[in-house]
Amino acid sequence: MTLKTLESNLQRVKTGDAKASVHRMEIDRIRYVLSSYLRSRLLKIEKFFPHVLEKERSRAEGQPPLLSPEEFAFAKEYYASTETYLKAVALKRMPSNLQTVDMLKAVPEPCLDSFVFLRVKERQENIFVEPETDDQREYVVDLEEGSQHLMRYRTIAPLVSSGAVQLI
Known part of the structure; x- marks a missing residue:
């Protein structure tokens, strides 16, 4: 509805x-x-606009897009506006060897080690969970359908992409 x-x-x-x-x-x-x-x-x-655009452009054929068409257009426009602004305000006043900027290196990457809440849509077995500290040992967990967890995004990123888990 x-x-x-x-x-x-x-x-x-x-x-x-x-x-x-x-x-x-x-x-x-x-x-x-x-x-x-x-x-x-x-x-x-x-x-994270350059990283978002790079990930969207490098996704495999047949893989669903991460951004809606409107979000993708917004990200491209934001990238172009930022680049134009940098050139107009700062880069044209720099020495010629410093007049280019690699946006992927200039903008920090998203932290994939942050913790996220998730709900399991499809049962998953043998999910490797990395330890938080050296004192803890590595272990494997099974995720039951319908259960909710708090885990590092890096650990479950492939499951989010496949639709097996849903971020909440």
């Missing part, structure tokens, strides 16, 4: 009905959560 469908259903409810105000609050809550999610994605794209 889409947000537009919910709003059109709300239009059919009588004006003084108590259900209408509850439904309106729920629609506003959904709109806020979606906006917050999209804002968060755009901030990540802005922060």
Whole structure:
């Protein structure tokens, strides 16, 4: 059910009905959560734009895109704007041997060792978990369908790509 469908259903409810105000609050809550999610994605794209574009361009044929067409266009435009700004403000005033910038080296890479919450959609066996410290030994875990975990992103990145787990 889409947000537009919910709003059109709300239009059919009588004006003084108590259900209408509850439904309106729920629609506003959904709109806020979606906006917050999209804002968060755009901030990540802005922060790591060259790496995001490189990963999107180097994905294998037939692999689903990581970005929506609008996000991909935003990332390309942000890259071009940043490059134009750097050239106009700083690079043209530098010596000729320093007038180019490799954006992949200039912008920090995303930290793949940060911890993320995940929900298992398909049972996974023998997932190798790296230790946090040298005192801990390495171990293997089985992820049961429907279970939730807190793990390093690097460990479960292939499972996210395949759709076996979902970030929450």
